[in-house]
Amino acid sequence: MRDMTGPGNGGGRRKRQSPRSSSPRPGREVDRKLDQHETYEFGGPFGVLAIMLGFPTLMYYLWICLWFYDGQLVHPSSLDDIKPFLATMWTHIRQDAYPSRYAWQVYGGNILFQFFLAFTLPGYKQEGLPVPSLNYKTLTYNCNALYCLYATVVTAAVLHSTNIFRLTELIDNFGHLMSVGMICGFSISFGAYFFAIATGSQIRMSGNFLYDVFMGAILNPRIGSVDLKMWAEVRVPWVIVFFLAVSGGCKQYEELGYVTPNMAFMILATGLYLNACGKGEECIPQTWDMYHEKWGFMVIFWNFAGVPFSYIYSVVYMARTDPAKYQFSTLRYVLMFTVLLTAYYIFDTANSQKSRFKMQTQGINTFRTSFPQLPWGTIKNPTFIKTAHGNRLLTSGWWGYSRKPNYVADWVMSFCWGAIIGTATPIPYFYSVFFITVLVHRVGRDFERCSAKYGKDWERYCDTVKYKFIPGVF
Structure with missing residues (x-):
């Protein structure tokens, strides 16, 4: 998963300061302790194995329900039906979700194109936070995601309008593309692990093979100027999510002669999120994801398969369903768009406030x-x-009201992505249900680490900013 402190709208040229001044010696001792494996997370080796096998299975099941059963959660009616039920599920996967040549060309072509753009286009140079495991060295990131986004949109528009590549084909080949994404997620996860071992760049290892593949072995893998971890977080999942929504809109326009407000809502919502990642990419190097989280299955699979093919279920449903089943009143549409835009405003500005505050502490004063x-x-x-x-803990702006205001706004947007189809099917709500689980777990990890890192100062901070999420509630 991504760190939600990423997509903001800050940046700036920094006045260099010595990395040694960023953390006093007692702080370095704490950092060294935090940069070692001490306990298992996610249920340990058995837990991560269950996740690695369970999530792809769940993704296939939910796609089958949407694609073939009008969004209904199908299940065997008796024990005797289990075997034929599983056989039917497998038939759907084998026939409509096999990794086709077309899917490899489209998915693989997009990955190579996004990497080519990231490698060649100019960008804004931003240094990240000092990395404890690199002796507090700061890494420079070439932040050119916004240029890459514009280049991708223009390229897609030209290909679609000239009939070289019709965007409607994306949603029609959803199952095939999803399978290719899963294969890439698994392959890159294991490849990154073995590369780290072969080059001796592994850190914070547990010694358990599956657990280390899941959590990752390498921290900052790079090819030239491209930081693979940041590239995969920004360029891969959200580009696919946005163009799947656009594909759904194109399909509706070709079949119905118009695009429903519900589908337009999803195009706007995914476009806002993709643009936020691009315009605030220089804030991402300041996040937990970049300077601490390793590049393993937990991050890789979710970027290459989980996010693009499970957050967009409402689009899949609308592309296969009569609009009469999910139409709203005008007032409800106004309410949905208002909630989305309000949540986005809080999400964007909260991330920007936090990231710019971190930059200010590093000597960056122009953005x-x-x-x-x-x-x-x-x-x-x-x-x-x-x-x-x-370090300094921010207590003003949105961050004076709660410790994770960006998470609250981000979750509200995720809920809207499901609520835009009402109660026609529960499956599009998977994103928000899964997301709140991840956020609560992540906050627990984050706060536990902060407590160990800051001690009494963390208690003082919690006394000042009392609420984790919603002021006056929780």
């Missing part, structure tokens, strides 16, 4: 301008708690 800039993206004269570790 990159990229479209669209939203008011209150930077806090003037921010309040904070200075820790003995050397």
Whole structure:
């Protein structure tokens, strides 16, 4: 999963300061302890094995329900029906989700094109936070996602309008593309592990093969100027998600002669998210994902398969279903768009406030301008708690109301992605249900690490910012 502190709208040229000044010696001792494997997460080896096998199975099942059974959660009616039920499920996968040549060409072509753009286009140079495992070295990131996005949109429009590649074919080949994405997710996860072992670049290892493949062995894999972890987080999943939504809209227009407000909502929602990732890419190097989280199955599979093919179930449903089953009143459409845009505003500005605050602590005081800039993206004269570790904990802006305001806004958007089809089927709500589970778990990991890192200062911070998510509630 991604760190939600990423897509904001900050940036800037930094005044270099010595990495040694970023963390006093007591803080370094804590960092060294936190940068070692001490306990298993996610249920340990058996837990991660269940996740690695269970999620692909669940993704296939939910796709089958949407594609063949009008979004109904089908199941065997008796024990005697289990075997024929499983046989039917397998038939659907074998016939309509096999990794076809077309799917390899489209999925693989997009991956290569996105990498080519990331490798060749100019970008904004941004340094990340000092990385403890690299002796507090800062890495430079070439942030050109916005240029890559524009180049991709223009290329797709030309190919579609000239009938070289029709975007409607994406949603029609959803199952095939999903299988290719899963194969890539597994292959790259194991490949990254073996590469780390072969080059001696592994860190924070547990010694258990499956667990280390899941959590990752390497921290900052790179090919030239392209940081593979950040590239895969921004360029792969959200590009696919957006174009699947556009494909659904194109399919409706060709079949119905118009695009439903529900589908337009999803095109807007996915477009906003993709643009947020691009315009605020220079904020991502400041996040937990970049300087601490390793590049393993947990991140890789979700970027290459999980996000693009499970967050977009509402589009899959609408592309296969009569619009009469999910039409709303005008008032409800107004409410849905208002909630989405409000949540996006909080999400964008909260991320921007946090990222720009971190940049300010590194000596960055001028910020990159990229479209669209939203008011209150930077806090003037921010309040904070200075820790003995050397870091500062922000206590103003949205971050004075709760410790994770961006997570709340992000989850509201995810809920809207399901709610846009109402109660026609529960499957599109998978994103928000899964997402809240991930967020709560991630917050627990984050707060536990902060408590160990900051000690009494963390207690002082929690006394100042009392609520984890929703002010006055929780």
